[in-house]
Amino acid sequence: xxxxxxxxxxxxxxxxxxxxxxxxxxxxxxxxxxxxxxxxxxxxxxxxxxxxxxxxxxxxxxxxxxxxxxxxxxxxxxxxxxxxxxxxxxxxxxxxxxxxxxxxxxxxxxxxxxxxxxxxxxxxxxxxxxxxxxxxxxxxxxxxxxxxxxxxxxxxxxxxxxxxxxxxxxxxxxxxxxxxxxxxxxxxxxxxxxxxxxxxxxxxxxxxxxxxxxxxxxxxxxxxxxxxxxxxxxxxxxxxxxxxxxxxxxxxxxxxxxxxxxxxxxxxxxxxxxxxxxxxxxxxxxxxxxxxxxxxxxxxxxxxxxxxxxxxxxxxxxxxxxxxxxxxxxxxxxxxxxxxxxxxxxxxxxxxxxxxxxxxxxxxxxxxxxxxxxxxxxxxxxxxxxxxxxxxxxxxxxxxxxxxxxxxxxxxxxxxxxxxxxxxxxxxxxxxxxxxxxxxxxxxxxxxxxxxxxxxxxxxxxxxxxx
Amino acid sequence: xxxxxxxxxxxxxxxxxxxxxxxxxxxxxxxxxxxxxxxxxxxxxx
Numbered sequence: 171x172x173x174x175x176x177x178x179x180x181x182x183x184x185x186x187x188x189x190x191x192x193x194x195x196x197x198x199x200x201x202x203x204x205x206x207x208x209x210x211x212x213x214x215x216x217x218x219x220x221x222x223x224x225x226x227x228x229x230x231x232x233x234x235x236x237x238x239x240x241x242x243x244x245x246x247x248x249x250x251x252x253x254x255x256x257x258x259x260x261x262x263x264x265x266x267x268x269x270x271x272x273x274x275x276x277x278x279x280x281x282x283x284x285x286x287x288x289x290x291x292x293x294x295x296x297x298x299x300x301x302x303x304x305x306x307x308x309x310x311x312x313x314x315x316x317x318x319x320x321x322x323x324x325x326x327x328x329x330x331x332x333x334x335x336x337x338x339x340x341x342x343x344x345x346x347x348x349x350x351x352x353x354x355x356x357x358x359x360x361x362x363x364x365x366x367x368x369x370x371x372x373x374x375x376x377x378x379x380x381x382x383x384x385x386x387x388x389x390x391x392x393x394x395x396x397x398x399x400x401x402x403x404x405x406x407x408x409x410x411x412x413x414x415x416x417x418x419x420x421x422x423x424x425x426x427x428x429x430x431x432x433x434x435x436x437x438x439x440x441x442x443x444x445x446x447x448x449x450x451x452x453x454x455x456x457x458x459x460x461x462x463x464x465x466x467x468x469x470x471x472x473x474x475x476x477x478x479x480x481x482x483x484x485x486x487x488x489x490x491x492x493x494x495x496x497x498x499x500x501x502x503x504x505x506x507x508x509x510x511x512x513x514x515x516x517x518x519x520x521x522x523x524x525x526x527x528x529x530x531x532x533x534x535x536x537x538x539x540x541x542x543x544x545x546x547x548x549x550x551x552x553x554x555x556x557x558x559x560x561x562x563x564x565x566x567x568x569x570x571x572x573x574x575x576x577x578x579x580x581x582x583x584x585x586x587x588x589x590x591x592x593x594x595x596x597x598x599x600x601x602x603x604x605x606x607x608x609x610x611x612x613x614x615x616x617x618x619x620x621x622x623x624x625x626x627x628x629x630x631x632x633x634x635x636x637x
Numbered sequence: 638x639x640x641x642x643x644x645x646x647x648x649x650x651x652x653x654x655x656x657x658x659x660x661x662x663x664x665x666x667x668x669x670x671x672x673x674x675x676x677x678x679x680x681x682x683x
Contacts, residue, residue, distance in 0.1 A: 250683050325675040394680060404676040405663050412659050416652060535683070 177249045178259035183536050184266045185242030186529060190618060192234025192273055193522075197614055199227040201607040208600040217281050225280045225292045231517060232290065232380060234273045239525050240384040241269065241308060244331050246532055247391050248312050251328055252319030257311050265307050272300045284354045288369050290376050291345050295356045298346045305342065309335040326407035330387035333415055337379035345372035363430045371422035378418040381516055385524045386453055389481060392528050393460060396473035402459035410452030417446045424495035427504070436497070443495035450488035457481040472547045476527035479555060483519030487512070502577065507596065508569025511562040518558040518610060526554070526617065533621055539628030546620040553613030560606030568599035 206212045206220045213219045249256055256262060275297050284294045293301065312335060316328060345368055348356040360368050390407060394400050401407065423431055423439035457478065461467070467474040490512055493499055503509070534541050541547060575595065578586035663672060 251679060321678065323671075323675045323678070325679045327679075391679070394676070395683075398680075400676040400680055404673050405669075408663050408672070409660055412656060416656055 176255055177246075178256040178262065179246065179536055181256075181259060181262040181266055182242045182246045182532070184263070185238055185245070185269070186533070186536075188266065188270055189235050189238030189242060190529075190621070192230050192238055194614055194618065195277075196227055196231035196235050197607070197611050199223050199230065201604065201611050203227055204600065204604040204607045208597065208604050216283065222281055222283060225285060226277050228290060229276050229280065229292065230273065232376070233276070235525075236380055236384075236517075236521060238269060238273075239529070240334070240380075240388075241265070243388050243391075243528055243532075244308075244312055244334075244384070247327055247387065248315050248331060251321065251325045251391070252316055253321050254315055254319050257314035257318060261307055261311050265304060265311070268300065268304050268307075272297060272304055275300070279354075286348070286356065286358070288345070288358070288372075290373055291342075291369070294354055295346070295348060295350050296353060298342075301342065302346075305335075305339055309339065325390070326401075326404060326411060327387040327391040329408070329411050330383045330390070333411070334379050334383040334387070337375065337383065341372045341375050341379060345369060366426055366429065367423060367431055367435065370425040371419070374422040374425060375419060377516070378414075381521050382414070382418075385480070385484075385521050388524050388528045389453070389457065389477060392473070392524075392531050393457060393477050393481075396471060396477060396527070396531060397460070397464050397467055399460065399464055402456050402462070406452055406456050410449040410456065413452070414446070414449035417442050417449065421446060421495065424500070427495075427497050427500045440495050440497060443492045447488060447492050451485060454481055454485040454488075472544060472551065473527045473531055475551060476523045476530070479551075480520050480523035480527065483515055483523065483558075487516045487520055490515070502573045503569050506569035506572040506576070507565045507599065508573070511565025511569060514558065514565070515562045518554070518561065523554065526550070529621070533624060534628065534631060537625050537628065538630060539624055540631040542620050542623035542628045546616050550613050550616045550620065553609055553616065557606045557608075557610030557613055560609065561603050562606075564599045564602035564606065568596050568603075571599075572596060 202212075203220050203223050206223070216222065245256060245262060276293055279294060279297055280292060285292045286294060291298075312331065316324070316332070347359040349359060350356040358365050358368075390401060420442035421439050423435045424443045427436050427440070429436075458481075461474075461478065464474075468478060494503060494509075494512065530541065530547060572592045572595070575587045575592040576585075576589070580586050662668075665672075
């Protein structure tokens with residue numbers, strides 16, 4: 171019995187384990203499709219092609235690994251911050267089963283080519299309906315736990331959790347409105363530029379409500395728990411939260427600069443994207459200031475290392491993102507490999523490093539055992555950071571080179587390079603990207619081996635033992 | 638400027654006003670200890 175009395179933690183264990191399984195699938199597929207880009211002969215139609223596997227990679231990563239583990243941590247954190255047992259552990263266990271069914275269905279239908287052709291909203295309507303059911307029961311369980319709380323004031327993590335619950339629901343419902351014409355095919359209810367606008371309002375705010383708010387909830391919870399020192403300013407956290415919520419929802423159209431979407435919509439999105447630096451860096455500064463007098467823990471405490479590197483990647487990400495949202499810069503790097511470099515700094519750097527730290531924090535507590543090997547934790551950390559940096563830096567260089575080639579013109583104004591010529595120049599970077607992916611995959615294997623050994627043969631430890 | 642634009646602008650100003658109220662309430666000096674209390678309470682043993 172490693173679980174703490176009173177809280178429903180068995181379902182937390184379940185979500186952690188399954189999210190890691192889906193995370194492994196996501197990274198494995200990521201490596202595979204990076205190899206397919208570098209060596210196109212590795213594509214075997216119809217199922218084993220980049221086009222079929224890429225959406226499975228993103229869905230397994232964002233929804234399987236990301237949302238699966240956020241579900242675990244929302245259950246874990248909410249119970250502790252409200253000092254209240256989960257409203258319905260039975261519902262949570264049902265949710266775990268449904269979650270796995272949905273992710274498996276998503277993988278199968280996408281592999282069969284059933285796809286709405288909307289990025290991050292690819293799932294056809296029967297699977298999308300199951301996602302809605304899943305999200306509703308999850309939200310009801312968390313919100314009812316918060317309603318019944320025995321702690322009057324809500325810590326900042328709970329605000330981020332509630333924002334994610336409400337935000338995802340609104341975004342998913344609006345963007346998935348469609349007209350089914352069969353069990354496996356539907357068409358969007360919107361058309362043309364409106365459809366694009368709704369799609370990227372959804373797409374970019376999925377970044378906000380899935381890849382920003384939940385990791386921030388975890389960061390604000392696990393940083394003070396790991397260092398043993400409270401966060402620098404709760405009030406600054408609250409202001410950063412509200413300004414983030416006010417500003418994020420306006421920024422989606424920065425994905426549509428230089429398109430037929432009205433100019434003023436693009437300008438509005440650009441302006442709010444720049445303003446978003448302030449709340450983003452509010453959280454970054456709160457994290458750094460919380461380390462005042464504690465920086466030695468970067469050397470002594472492996473959890474802090476993951477969390478501070480994670481928030482640093484978040485800081486870099488939230489400077490790079492607004493820069494890309496400026497018309498002139500966007501005109502240069504949009505539609506090049508710069509963008510996957512940017513996205514993977516967020517997913518592999520910011521989100522995953524915070525998730526790794528959070529799992530390393532709760533896993534020994536859930537199993538009542540000490541972590542099996544601190545050396546392996548450190549190896550995992552460095553492999554993950556090095557793999558991610560090789561991936562992102564190679565893509566940024568590739569993006570700049572491709573952009574420069576695409577914009578090069580002859581004296582008569584015609585294009586100097588064809589699109590295919592730019593592709594050929596990218597091969598060395600794609601090889602480097604695949605190499606970075608393999609290193610990241612290796613880091614995951616070390617992580618999983620360490621967790622399995624911790625659960626099966628780690629030394630028994632007091633429940634509240636600090637790492 | 639048409640009615641839709643005025644309405645749009647109005648909603649924007651309303652949101653900023655609401656945000657200003659939140660900032661004012663959060664940084665009210667009299668409530669400083671109360672507003673910072675959650676960060677100490679969350680440090681209690683899990």
